[in-house]
Structure formats: structure tokens, C-alpha cells
Amino acid sequence: ETGVTQSPTHLIKTRGQQVTLRCSSQSGHNTVSWYQQALGQGPQFIFQYYREEENGRGNFPPRFSGLQFPNYSSELNVNALELDDSALYLCASSFDTDSTEAFFGQGTRLTVV
């Protein structure tokens, strides 16, 4: 166990809806990254938060947004869901942005119908 927890574990949403995924980082970690892993593919970087500020973003549209709270837990919000948003969403926390080790949660499986 890494100490990184994600909720919910599974979620089914309808196209056009909005969804919020949550991540509780490992104690002492101030950096959280989110990844999207489509079926049969490697994870793709969505964005990273460091001390409540977005600190890097991958090639994802603005309808993917996030938050990091003072306790360093984080949310990933996706608006106007599309069928292609169906994927496993992984959260990873690190001690700092310089840290070379990221600890992953078990992911949220999102299905858009």
C-alpha cells in the first residue's frame, strides 16, 4: 500500500455530464499528479499540482481541471464528458516536485455511456 487513496473506485456517467474524482495524497507529500490511462495504453499526464497551484499540464483540453487543497488532497474535474473520456484515472503523489519517486493510487475507473 502506498498511502495514496482515490475515490470512487468505479463510476459510470452519461455523455455531457460532469464528474469529480478525488485523491488523498501520502502524508507529507505536497505534489500531486493526475494521469489518464485508456484501455490497453500507458498513462498520459494530465496535470500536476504543487502547493495548491497548477505546476504543469499535458495535452488535455480546459474541460479537464483540478484543485489541490491546503491538506494537499486533490480533485480532478471533467466537464462535458465525452465517450473517449472513459479510462482509468490515476493519481500520484510525491514528496516534492524534485522527488524522483511517485506513489500511485489504485485509480478510478470512469465509464462514459
Place this chain on the structure above:
Amino acid sequence: AQTVTQSQPEMSVQEAETVTLSCTYDTSESDYYLFWYKQPPSRQMILVIRQEAYKQQNATENRFSVNFQKAAKSFSLKISDSQLGDAAMYFCAYRSAKETSGSRLTFGEGTQLTVNP
């Protein structure tokens, strides 16, 4: 932009035998980190081994070792004495050492490893 390529979608090995998973990457940077992650059916990514590009010595962690060829941009993982618990999807990943990149990881497509009893 950096890319990571894993050319073996699937590999299989007999229990107690040795298997090598391949990974190549493309980057214009000279300082970076390379990783192998394991993703079992539980979905949680687990770090297997890490290599710093500035180190010429290949990293080793118990039964896991890497062959890092910086000039060839190659980073293969060798698993010795394979165990049933090694069965999983394995991902090769790249991380820039640039401060502005943070801890962002670029992953390959993965190799599904099957261990036969």
C-alpha cells in the same frame, strides 16, 4: 517532446527463468531519469527500479536489473528467477531532470508479462 516506446506488447516466461523487456526513448536532454513500473490487476502502479541518466552503472534491485545504454537511448529490464507474482503489465517511463518539469512522467505503451508455472 520526449517519447517512450515499448515494442513488445506481450511477453511470456517460464517460472524460474529469465526474461528481458525492451524500452527505447527519444529525448534531446542529457539529464533525466528512467523507471520501470509494474501494474498488476489491482491497477496500482508499483515502482520496480529507477536509473539516473548521469550514472553509468546499471541499477539493480534484487531479481530486477536494467541495461541502460544512453547513447542508444535504450533501457531494458531483466527479471531473473521469474516468479508467478511477477505477472503484470510493465511500463517504462521517462522523467526530465529539469526543475520546470516537476515530477511529470512519460510512459510507454506497456508490456504484458505472463509467467507460466
